[in-house]
Amino acid sequence: MPDFLSGLLAFVVYFAGAVGFCAVYCMVYTRVTRHDEFSLIVNQQSASASIAFGGSLLGFAIALAGAIHHTGSIPEFVMWGLVALVTQIVAYGLARLAYPGLSRAIEENVLAAAIWVAAVSISAGLLSAACMSP
Template identity: 50%
Template sequence: MISISGLPAFLLYVVTAGGLIGLYLLVYTLATAHNELALIRRDVAAAAVALGFSLVGFALPLAVAIYNAQSILDCIVWGLVALVVQILIYWLVRLAVPDLSRRIEDGRMAAAVLLGAASFAGGLVNAASMTA
């Protein structure tokens, strides 16, 4: 027998996660010095790599936040923590590579891979820290 009694909670968390992901993409793209979506529309792979791995770096701790949440508010708070961590990672990489955005705009993959890897690693550590 199939039960859908958990469907309302599932929908609440999926919609909340979707909203947090949308907020993340908005904040992240405003925080960076380059326009990821315009670059991706121009087929600049470096922008897609950097943004894509950043999104994964955000989604990992968000998934852990959903899994461990005691309430929807708890999930939102930890999702916002994950958002702040990812923005901080961008700024830290930008300190190390001051012309990061120009390099990504020019399609230079090394800068994009570094930013993406840092975002992914930060998301992993962030997710693991949420389980402690």
């Protein structure tokens, strides 16, 4: 039973940390983009904003899962979580470079733009999670 309790405590700490990281990521990502994701998603029911933002969050969560899986301490998890966050922001910047007018396209509900951002974000998340392995 003590093993279960220590495992449960580790679960709670890592899960709470991951949820906190996701909240921070959402705040940072929405500041970096030129469009207002929440307004587009909630008020305009924009599929493209939802796909782009959801794909970005999924890519970040994949990288966080890799960080949780491959780290042995909370400080190490925090460092790799920050690396994952920066990686996703850089990925978004590269997606914007490759697709001029990306924010405008998402505001206009262009699904191709949203799928592009989601694919770049998920790819970056998968690659960064794999690179975190020892």
